[in-house]
Every structure is written in structure tokens, then in C-alpha cells.
Amino acid sequence: MAAREVIGKGMRWNIGNGKKVNIWTDKWIPNPDSFEIVSPRPPDTTNELVASLINPDIGGWDITTMKRIFLPHDIEAILSIPISPCLPKDTQIWTWTQNGHFTVRSAYYVARKWLMEGNHKADRGCASNSRKSRELWRSIWGMQCQNRVKQWRACKNILPTNYNLKISKVAIEDKCELCGISESSGHVQWDCKLAVDVWKETRLKLPRFQNPQRDFIDVVWRLRDARSELDWDCFATTAWCLRRNRNSVKFEGRCKEAKAIAREVNVDGAIFKELNSCGIGIVIRNDKGQIMGAMSKMLDQPLDALEVEANAVEEGVLLAKDLGLRYIIIEGDALMVMAALSGHTSPPSSIQHIIAGAQLWALSFSAWKSTHVRRNCNQAAHLMARNAKSLFECIIWVEDTPYY
Template sequence: MVLHPVTEEVEECMVSELIDPGLHCWRRDIIMESFQINDANAICKIPLSRRRATDSVVWLHTKTGVYSVRSGYHTARKVMTTKVWAESSSSAAGQQIWKVLWSLKVPSKLKVFGWRASHEILPTTVSLAKRKILDDDRCHCCKRFAETTIHAVWDCGVAQDIWAGSITPLQKWSTSYHNFRSLFESLMERLSKAELEFFLVQAWLIWNQRNAVIHSGQLMEPGWLNRRAEEFLAEYRKAQVVLTPSNGLSGSYVWRAPPSEEFKMNFDAAVFSDQHCSGFGAIIRNSQGEVMAAMSMGGATC
């Protein structure tokens, strides 16, 4: 593949014009004059067939080499998908979306959820049907429409019942979005950062409810999910507050953040004599002091 721009004359040039028919080798002098040096060297390294076979047109995307409308359609979709992925990572608009998403003060798993939803790689029934894993692509909750990402977390009637009781800016938001990314872009323009964080938490809970319906048939009451979103976000924000040890302890203890892109785990154990038991706890934080994971458990009885 030629990586550098060429002149119009070279664009119209046939490959056969670059080959010496008598010596059956590349016409190196013409190639060096017509192409950039790296492209020219790459062309000259391509081995030529010794069979002198007649040229023929071959479609690379079928086993037989024969073009079909079906293979053309799937190839076009693949090219467009690749283009969208490239634009989402490199374009100015794409960079802005990821900058906002990764800066939200929510657990990392929710940011990953938002990233996957924006790239349409959540395991929706539509996605699974395309992979021949499922035969039916209808939504598990409403049983009416094909379940895309935007349908599962926004358009579905079950999801809309939840959003209707959510924070005021989200209660009557439009449902005319083609995908999750376009919805997120619209929300970025009108919501505050705190409201955007709430949206991501609520969307994640709706997706989790969808999974619960599939695996256990359990459908939660919309009001409970709204309250849970508020509680979840409040609990996370409270956990982010860096607490310093009591001054009653001997010495001065100040938590120090680990280097960038590293994590620090702190742990401690205690014995409760009056209750005749012990306990253990651990917490993992990143270089900004954000809690990545935490746990506590009871120990042996005393």
C-alpha cells in the first residue's frame, strides 16, 4: 500500500507499466522517480510471479474471489465501523467526550461502562444476534423492540419509567437519539458535571436491572432504582474524602499518594476485647486519592 501522496499521472498508471516485460522485473528507475523513497523500496521488494499468468479481477472478501452484494454490504459496514472507531478516538469531538467521561467522579467500572456503551460493544441482544449467539434480538424487558444499547438504557419503556422519576433535567429528555454516544454528547452540553455523573450511575443501574431480568426475572420498582442511584453516588463521594488518623495516635501519620498510574493498598486489623472478636480491612486508592476498591471482614473470635 502506498503511504505517501502521488501525482495525478502516477494515479492513472497501471502496474504493468512498472514492470519490464522482457526481463520480467520491476522498472526500478521509473518507480524511484514516481514514488516517495520508502514506497518505492517497498514496491521493488514485492516478488513477481514467474508463471506470467494473465491478470484477473479478484474480490478479496469472499473465498471464491467473486463479488456478491452480500459480501459488499458486510464489507461496507465493517469499513464504516472502523471509521467510527478511528474518529471516536482521534477526532476533536471524540477527544472531548473521553476527556469528560474519564474526569467524572464515579467508580472506574462506571466509566468503562460508559465507554463500552459509547462504542456499542455491550452484549445487547442485537449484538448477540449478529454473532449468531441468539436468534431473537427483542428486548428482554419490553418484549417489543430490538435491544440496542440506546434502547436498553434509554428508549425502552421500562427504562423511561425510571428516567421519569429521576432528577428534573432528565425527566422529559428527548428519546430521538440514534445511539448512546449521541445522547451522551447532548447531555454534556446541557447538564452540570454532577448531573452527568448521576446520569451515568442511573444508566449503569438500568443496565444491571436488565441483566437481573435476564438471569432471575427480577424487575425492580422505578422509585427504588432512583433512590439507589442517589445513595450510590452519595456513598461513593463520601468514600473519596481522605481521612487523617486521630491525633491521639503517637507520631504523625499522613497518607501519601502513590506515583501516577500506580495504586496503593492500606490495611489494618483490630481486636475488640469487649466483643471477643477481631476484624480486618483494606482499601486501594489511586494517585488522586480516589477509592478503587475496599473490603472489610471479621476475624477469629478471641
Template sequence: MSNGRWNLNMLQDLFLPWEVEAIMTIPIARNVGEDKWAWNWTNHGGFTVKSAYYQAMEAKKTQATSTSKSVGGSIWKRLWHSSLPTKIKNFGWRVLHNGIAVKANLLYRGMGEDRRCPVCGEGDETIKHALTLCRDARSIWRLSPLRMEIQEMEDENVSQWCEKLAATIVQESWWEIFWNLLWGIWLRRNAWIFKRKQVSVKDLIDKAMRFTIEYQAAKESVKDGLRSEGPGKKKWHRPREGSLKLNTDAAVLAGGMIGFGGVVRDSMGEVRLACCGRMDGRFAPDIAEAMAIREVLAIAGAAGFREIILENDCLKLISQLKKHVLENSSFGNIVKDILDYVQAFNVVSFNHICRSGNTVAHNLA
């Protein structure tokens, strides 16, 4: 750790890629207190019977997945309840039921004459070949964050392969990455056949990772009311005369990065300070917003500002800062950091602003 952030180069030297990914989801509080117990399966870190019951049911489902022999059982339930767009879930259902239009399936139904893979030309294009055994598909799985070496599956079909992986990929984010990669391989195949467009292996992996993060962030923002707005667009309003207003925002970027931005403006709307930066880490949206406030507040304090109105579009965060609520969680630790920073100011007030009124800070992030 350095300056409240993970040392990415050191982590990459010491841990495997998937371990680094997991570590980078843990935000670091700068004012570390005493160790305390926290329940991992609630946002606030407190135990509830409901969360324990839910986890018991999930464990039961996972066990059923590892022993299930039927397609469309536990693996389909897990896929359907994943944080994935409906189009990818429907694609997954067709994959599990041998229902996508590869050449072998088309020929079986009396359409077409050639079974050869149009991408590599080295074998019959079955679903198994197109998504796993094709030369480029093997490269994608090997170079992706999943680091999978695809072996010849002999009598095993794709649905059985997916069931086996479902038993080993416990973390939901990796399960979602797996399906986004499968979807990307299929789209890449179609782009070559119908448009003669060659999508590089690197671009496909980057797009799958970026899509996984952005889709999850969008769902979380809706769930937590981070971007809740009334009808119509709402604009930023200048503070009263003699006051300064600080707007902050965070953005989830490609490559496991979080962007932050902040701008201080006076009663005339003139910019008194603007800043932006990036942090390594794959944080939940609410944590990213809290870390953005922490970073920008420190910069504003170093610039000499002591009386500000702080605005952000994360309703949950602003609500807890106003009420001085400290969850027993990573999010609560960052909120405590912010409240500690505030002690160095003369006056700080917190306001929630709708997404459309926070565009300058958003563009900086």
C-alpha cells in the first residue's frame, strides 16, 4: 500500500492475476481503526437472518450445480439470475441447448453444404469448436483474466463443460466475465462471416471486461438510487454570494481503473479549482464515489479552501455523510475518512445533486 492505495506492481509480482483482481476490489481506509467483525453478505456489515438464509440457499444451489446432470437445471438458474443483459442470457440458453447457428447445426437442418470453421478453417464448426477449440478462441481463453487452457474435450459437450466450470467459478463477477467472453467470441465470429471484419483478441477481451464492469455499475447505480432523478433535466445552480460549491464524481474505466473529478465554482459560476485523476481498483460504484470525494476534498483542502458546499450524485453517500452514519463495511470506512477530512474545514455542507446537474465533474472523471 502507498498513500492509501494498493501498489499494483507489487501485487502483480506477488500474486496470481485472479488474486490481484480480488485484492483490487478492497478499498483502503487511510485512518485505520481497530479490527472489528463484519458480516460480508450485507452492505452495512451487520448480520441479518435474511442474509444468512439467502447465503444458505445459494450454497445449496451451488452444491446442486456441481451434482446436476441435466441441462437447464441449476446452471440455467444461476445464469438467469446473473448480472447480465437478457440478450446474453438468451444466448447462454441456446448454447446450453445446442441451439446456435454454427455450420454443423445448419447442415443438420438441411441448410448449407460446408461444415468447415469459417474462422480457422481447421475443423468442423460445432458449438464446441466455435466457442472453445477454434485457434483464436483458445487464445482468448488463455489470455483473458480467467487464464483458461482449453484441452480437447473428447466426449464432453459445451453444456457439460459449462456445468463443470459453474462448480469451480464461485465468484459471480468471474461467472459474468465468462459469459461475456463467450458472447464476444460469438460476435467476433459473426463479424468475420458477415462483414469480413477482423476483431483482435485483445480488443475482444478488453471489451468483455469493460462491459462487465460498466453493466454492473449501471445496475448498482439504479439499485442504490445513485442516479435517481425526477422528470426532466435538472441543472447545476450557483451557490449564494460569498460561497463556494465543490462538485465531485467518479467513473468506472476500462482496465480496472476508477476515474475521479472535481470542480470548485463561486457564486458567479467561475471555476476556482478543477482536478481529475485515476486510481487502480475495481470498486463498487458507491465506494468509487466515496473515494472520489475523499481525493477531491484533500486537494481542495490543500488549495486553501475552508468553507464549501459539497455536491455529489450518489444519494446513499450524501445521505450517510449528512447523518454521520458509519456502516460496518469498506464503504463505511471511506465515509469515516471523509468525515475526518471535514474536520480540517471551517464549514462543509453536503447536498445531493441529480446526474444531469453534475456533468462538469462527470466529464472530468
């Protein structure tokens, strides 16, 4: 790699007033992957210079304008750039040293890094296609789950894995705490033995690749090519759980099995007659009563009470399965639905297929049972179902407590 190209790879703009820096073509984002904006350029935007994103009256970023133009990931990266109220001139810095000054040692690191990634990208072809890259990021931010679950950090390769920490001279060893192999983003969420076991337990039925995948983005690209109809929300949630487990191992010394244990899967439904639609609520707790997952989902269908309660049961079973649970107790306040699910009575014709589907999915658990509970014992799921009234489609929480 020529010296000029190495310098070009390592330089970026340090924003002062933004008058010298083009939003769409210059390197100015503090992101070691490319230093460039990922968001597709809106066809109607007139914003060309970074200066148009700065409010000179407050000496800071114009957040309203940025929300209209950029994806959440880019907004977060931009807001991490401090702006001086005096708005000095823009300057170029060498991004691979703390003080922004060029050193031969850091230049060697840059050359080595990009040579390795260049060879690696040659095997994945379509990743270099800018149109497909934008489509990928649109699909990531379009998923119906929390931003932190959407895997954008893993896809940008900015997770603090042991591999990345060793490259950055923060850590000495890059070995995985579980298997001793180099712990990259691809290893943690795909190739580690525990990850392999977890993916086998999901309903996604994903293909395995012959060679290990160092970067998680490579896994995503290959799966997009192989499985265009993949449930990406489920995929992202499972990958996020794997990363959470990695953090538990590293910082707390605790590792979950590939199949965790749950105590209760509470389900409920709600009808919104004025909207001609209904909502589903699910709350999953572990054997200690702690929330493992929750869902609030809008169904744009005029279902009756029996049908929406049956749908809630099937969605609850699927969510528990996606979380990799092994033993579950399904609890709901619709007596007829719960009796049909347990096999005590035949389900009405309107919900026969739904109940049969739930029973089929439930076969994947080592053990399960259903039980009827009173409404006052099912309040959490009821609140989640009522909350769906304000949603466009669905929100899923994983190991987190909903804010309402």
C-alpha cells in the first residue's frame, strides 16, 4: 500500500465550524470503519456542508435537522463530536493517535489493518457494493426491536471484543473466555461452541459455514445471500442475547446454558374497537421472577376476544422459543383457550389452527404446560396488550423492563 494511500486512510476532519467539510463525501465521522456517513442521502436535501448541521446560535449540533436526514447510528456518532461555541476552523487530524499527530508506528498499524480487511472483503463480494450496503443498513434500522438489539455495533465492528481490544493495545490476550479461540464479533455471536448450540435451538434453521467468520458483518452478508426471507428481528435478538451472555461470563463469571429455564410465560390480548384492531401482550420471567423478555404487538385485524387470546398464546410460545428457553409454563386468563392448549377440550373452529400451531411449536421445549390464571394475576401481560394501541406493529424487550 502506497504511503499516500495509508495517510488518506488514517486522516479525517476534526469539526470546528463545518464550513470546509462535505457531509456526504468527506471523512469526518469518528467511526474507525470508514469515517464516513452511512445514511443514504435523501433526494430532497439541500444540506451539503457540515456547517448546515450546526446551530451557530447555541454553538452546537442542530438535532432537529439531523433527525430529518440521518439514521440513528449516524446521529449518535455525530453527537459524540464536541462543538466549541466559538466555532473554530475545521482541521485535519491523524485519527490513529490520541493527540491527532502522525507517527510511523500508527501508520504501520493502519496499513496492516486495511491490507488484512482488503483480503478478507475479497471473499464477500457484495459487501463493497454501496447500494447493497445502504439496503442492509435500512433493514437493520427498520427492525421492530430496541436500537441496542439491532446489531449495528456488531455490524460496524465496534464491539469491545478481546480481538478489538488487543488490536487497540488495550488487552494482551484476545482469547474467548469459553473456548480459548480468538474472540472477534463473529466468534462471539456465531462460531463459538455455545453460539453454535444456541443457533441450533432457534426456529431459524440457519446454515453453517465451512470457515469461521471473524467479523459479524460477514455472517450477516452471507445469510442475506442464503436466506432472503429470514426473520431478522429474531436473529438480532438471539445474537444480542449471546453478547449479553459473553459479558456475564467476562465480568460476572456466569454462563447460561444454551437452553435457559423460564418460570412463566404470561400472555394476554386486548381489543380496540374504535381502531378495528387488537393488541397482544407477553411477559416472560425466569425461575427467579426476573423479566427475560416482553412483547407488545399490534394486530391490524378485527379479531374477537377468543381469537386474539389464542394469537397471544402462539406468539408467547414463539418468543420463549426464540429466547432459547427449555421449560415453560404458559399462563393466560382466557379459560377456553388455555383448556384447549392443554388438550382438556377441543378448541372452537375459529382458533383450531392457532392452537395447533402453538402446540406444534411447544414440542421444541423439554417440558411445558399451560394453566389458567385470574386477570389480577395477569396484569403485566394485560398492560403490554393495552400498550399495543399506540404502536405501529411490534416492540420486543429482551432482559429489560418496559418503561410503562
